[in-house]
Amino acid sequence: MNSFDRKLRRLAKEEYPEIPGKFSDAVNQVLSALPEQKRRRPSFWRKPALITLQVFAVLAAAILILPNLSPGIAHALGDIPILGDFIRVITIRNYSYEDEYHKLDAQIPSVDMGGDAAAEINDDVDKLTETIISKFQEDMTSIGDSGHTYLSIDYEVVTDDQDWFTLKLQVYQGSGSSSVTYKYYHIDKSTGNIIELSDLFENDDYIDTISSYILEQMIAEMEEDPQKSYWVDSQYEDWNFSTISPDQNFYFNSSGEMVIVFDEYEVAPGYMGTPEFAIPFITRDSLGI
Amino acid sequence: MGDDKEWFCNKVEELQRSLYLLSYSILRNNEDACDAVQEAIWRAYENLDTLRDQDKLKPWLLKILSNVSLGMLRSRRGELSLDEFPDEPVSDASVDINTRMSLWDAVEKLDPAYREVVVLYYYEQFSVKEISRIMDIRPDTVKKRLSRSREKLKNLLDNSRDKETGNI
Structure with a gap:
């Protein structure tokens, strides 16, 4: 077998398989997304694909310059009717670009309502989306015709009734592999304030209560369906789900139940998408909303 | 950093x-x-x-x-554990019978557990001991898998050569 062994080694050296171009793109993306300072992954923008949170920190008030892109004002008035107490959301900017290798389609929302809450949300959305689009443009320039990139930014009004308003910002990025990230903004209409998860509870007990329930659900789902996988007993302890964060993404479903939303890769492998868990014992009624 | x-x-x-x-x-x-x-x-x-x-x-x-x-x-x-995975169906569709099967074509026809040891041993040139650490399996198991992989690869490559030379 020795001579055959030598033959195998020789063939392995001579006929080393080619790597697909997409694979190199994927490696380069994750490397460029690694933070300078090694640290735990940020709770938001967790996907190691194109964008990382530290980009937010370096965001200056620089005006977004996008040659070859066509920013325009697109008033989507037809989409969202103006109804009494209802909050109007318009597409304030629309970026689109497409060539053989790169595609951008971004609808940037603006909450059209007076007051600090709307201004704060609009400011956050602007900074976030400008950063993402700038990064897309950088990637587009550096990748050129050696790979493909895709960015789509969209939004959805999840809830808008007499008492509550929720806007969901959706970011889809593709290049080598794809990622989806959401950010939810809430306004309590009775106070006009922006609400984060922690604002809904008097003390911190909710963190353990909700986290324990979610952990049980994760385990139950995996037992029921072996295709499902959450990080609950990974040998990399840092990866295991422990608790939700005070600013965890959430929304209320049509039954009024709170739904906790995780980013892609936050609590599960990428193929699990953005896992959501309804918390049946925390509802708008129970919270007095 | x-x-x-x-x-x-x-x-x-x-x-x-x-x-x-x-x-x-x-x-x-x-x-x-x-x-x-x-x-x-x-x-x-x-x-x-x-x-x-x-x-x-x-x-x-x-x-x-x-x-x-x-x-x-x-x-x-x-x-399932890796050893329990069923064999991948062997198909010659991707290999033109008029050309010699490449080593990689043959490796692709092995079971997953064998493919991994072959890649680490022949392509990446790790020792049996190193492979046992990477794969978290005993050195004996690595040797066993390598030995079975060699047999399978020999059959696959020999058959391919026979087809090429018409000695079927």
Whole structure:
């Protein structure tokens, strides 16, 4: 077998398989997304694909310059009717670009309502989306015709009734592999304030209560369906789900139940998408909303 | 830490081919291999301070990648152990019978557990001991798998050569 062994080694050296171009793109993306300072992954923008949170920190008030892109004002008035107490959301900017290798389609929302809450949300959305689009443009320039990139930014009004308003910002990025990230903004209409998860509870007990329930659900789902996988007993302890964060993404479903939303890769492998868990014992009624 | 990042990125770029080959040998799907490698790179970077000997980055990273890839494979196929996975159906469709089968064509026809040891031993030239550490299996098991892989590869390559020369 020795001579055959030598033959195998020789063939392995001579006929080393080619790597697909997409694979190199994927490696380069994750490397460029690694933070300078090694640290735990940020709770938001967790996907190691194109964008990382530290980009937010370096965001200056620089005006977004996008040659070859066509920013325009697109008033989507037809989409969202103006109804009494209802909050109007318009597409304030629309970026689109497409060539053989790169595609951008971004609808940037603006909450059209007076007051600090709307201004704060609009400011956050602007900074976030400008950063993402700038990064897309950088990637587009550096990748050129050696790979493909895709960015789509969209939004959805999840809830808008007499008492509550929720806007969901959706970011889809593709290049080598794809990622989806959401950010939810809430306004309590009775106070006009922006609400984060922690604002809904008097003390911190909710963190353990909700986290324990979610952990049980994760385990139950995996037992029921072996295709499902959450990080609950990974040998990399840092990866295991422990608790939700005070600013965890959430929304209320049509039954009024709170739904906790995780980013892609936050609590599960990428193929699990953005896992959501309804918390049946925390509802708008129970919270007095 | 900035230097660490630069060092890590340079090393990972050098190791790209090895990362691809190992992950693909387990998952046999380019998209999944991309996902697994991205995941493994991220995990490795996050745990870089646990790597005591920088010269061991390659086996350490491949071990992480092997775990990530197997995790993906298990969740894709249910909780079977690697040894229990059924043989992939052997198809000659991808190989033109008029050309000699390449080693990689033959490797692709092996079971996943054999593909991984073959990649690590022949393509990446690790020793049996190193492979046993990367795959978390006993050296004897590595040897056994290598021995069976050799037999299968010999049959596949010999048959291919016979077809090429008309000696069927």
